[in-house]
Amino acid sequence: MFQQTETGRVTAQFQHLYTVSVGENAYMCGVSGKFRHEATSERDYPVIGDYVTIQVREHGQGTIHHLLERRTVLSRAAAGNETREQLICANVDYVLITMACGHDFNIRRLERYTLAAWDTGAIPIIVLTKTDQVDSVDTLLEDIQLNAPGIDVFAVSAVTGEGMAELRHALPSESTIAFVGSSGVGKSTLTNALAHETLAVRQAVRAQDERGKHTTTHRELFRIDDLYVIDTPGMREFGLWEGSEHLDETFRDIEALAETCRFRDCSHKKEPGCAVQEALTSGTLDAKRYASYVKLERELLYMEKKQAEHARVLEKKKRRI
Ligand SMILES: Nc1nc2c(ncn2[C@@H]2O[C@H](COP(=O)(O)OP(=O)(O)OP(=O)(O)O)[C@@H](O)[C@H]2O)c(=O)[nH]1
Numbered sequence: 001m002f003q004q005t006e007t008g009r010v011t012a013q014f015q016h017l018y019t020v021s022v023g024e025n026a027y028m029c030g031v032s033g034k035f036r037h038e039a040t041s042e043r044d045y046p047v048i049g050d051y052v053t054i055q056v057r058e059h060g061q062g063t064i065h066h067l068l069e070r071r072t073v074l075s076r077a078a079a080g081n082e083t084r085e086q087l088i089c090a091n092v093d094y095v096l097i098t099m100a101c102g103h104d105f106n107i108r109r110l111e112r113y114t115l116a117a118w119d120t121g122a123i124p125i126i127v128l129t130k131t132d133q134v135d136s137v138d139t140l141l142e143d144i145q146l147n148a149p150g151i152d153v154f155a156v157s158a159v160t161g162e163g164m165a166e167l168r169h170a171l172p173s174e175s176t177i178a179f180v181g182s183s184g185v186g187k188s189t190l191t192n193a194l195a196h197e198t199l200a201v202r203q204a205v206r207a208q209d210e211r212g213k214h215t216t217t218h219r220e221l222f223r224i225d226d227l228y229v230i231d232t233p234g235m236r237e238f239g240l241w242e243g244s245e246h247l248d249e250t251f252r253d254i255e256a257l258a259e260t261c262r263f264r265d266c267s268h269k270k271e272p273g274c275a276v277q278e279a280l281t282s283g284t285l286d287a288k289r290y291a292s293y294v295k296l297e298r299e300l301l302y303m304e305k306k307q308a309e310h311a312r313v314l315e316k317k318k319r320r321i
């Protein structure tokens with residue numbers, strides 16, 4: 001019997017059916033019965049970017065036996081009112097937050113993306129696209145640096161090629177990258193420019209789900225020279241999910257101010273000696289940025305509360321069994 005075990009990477013996914021690449025070869029794989037039996041949640045199943053061990057069978061087929069430990073995880077809140085976490089992809093090293101000059105430019109959205117990016121465990125990089133559309137990017141860059149302190153920023157244009165080489169060099173060999181950003185900011189164009197050629201790999205493949213319904217999907221993890229690029233539809237909904245532990249990194253300036261407030265538990269509303277209020281009055285802290293901080297903090301608290309409630313309900317259900 002054919003019994004070869006290999007370690008590969010999930011490059012495409014359709015529900016619980018996966019394409020696993022091992023070097024130049026690709027295998028269509030399901031998970032083993034033991035794997036399914038031991039899985040307690042969706043989190044235990046592979047996603048794009050995961051490393052897995054498979055047993056290779058004939059005709060390009062295989063069975064997934066193990067999921068290797070994830071370095072980083074990108075997730076989103078599942079659709080609907082439920083506060084269920086849905087994984088998008090794993091083992092991304094750099095989240096490239098793309099935003100275009102012009103109408104798309106929105107510093108508040110950038111804050112949300114950077115906050116969510118820190119929570120993945122990956123390193124965020126900001127890419128300001130379509131620089132050919134504006135006369136100068138200086139004020140935009142200043143705005144970014146002020147609102148996303150400590151994150152590398154690259155200004156690029158796929159039309160003139162400006163900044164492309166710098167961005168390319170910032171990405172270490174063999175790293176996995178993923179683009180996030182609104183529709184039309186130039187993510188695909190950027191991907192293609194990085195590849196120096198249109199990617200032929202992105203052809204549609206047909207997958208069959210368990211109910212036998214045909215659905216068109218595409219390859220979601222591919223290689224560009226020495227990089228791995230993840231591009232999955234789920235990426236569009238990548239946003240706030242996990243805890244608030246990185247709010248302070250996104251809002252380093254506000255956290256630093258807050259440390260100099262007279263009272264440790266200052267709510268930055270009416271307390272005397274509040275450094276945040278002082279900065280707002282003097283104009284050194286932008287009122288809009290502060291409003292954004294307060295709003296995000298509130299949203300995260302709400303999400304945490306909902307998650308805790310959800311966990312309690314689950315716990316109750318378990319006890320009943
Ligand atoms: N002027 C200019 N146009 C660009 C640049 N990069 C991309 N575009 C154009 O912007 C449009 C959208 O680019 P895409 O690469 O498809 O954008 P996307 O982010 O992949 O969009 P989605 O797939 O919808 O998420 C296209 O018409 C591109 O030709 C650029 O650097 N300068």
Ligand SMILES: [Zn+2]
Nearest residue numbers: 261266268274
């Ligand atoms: Zn204060």
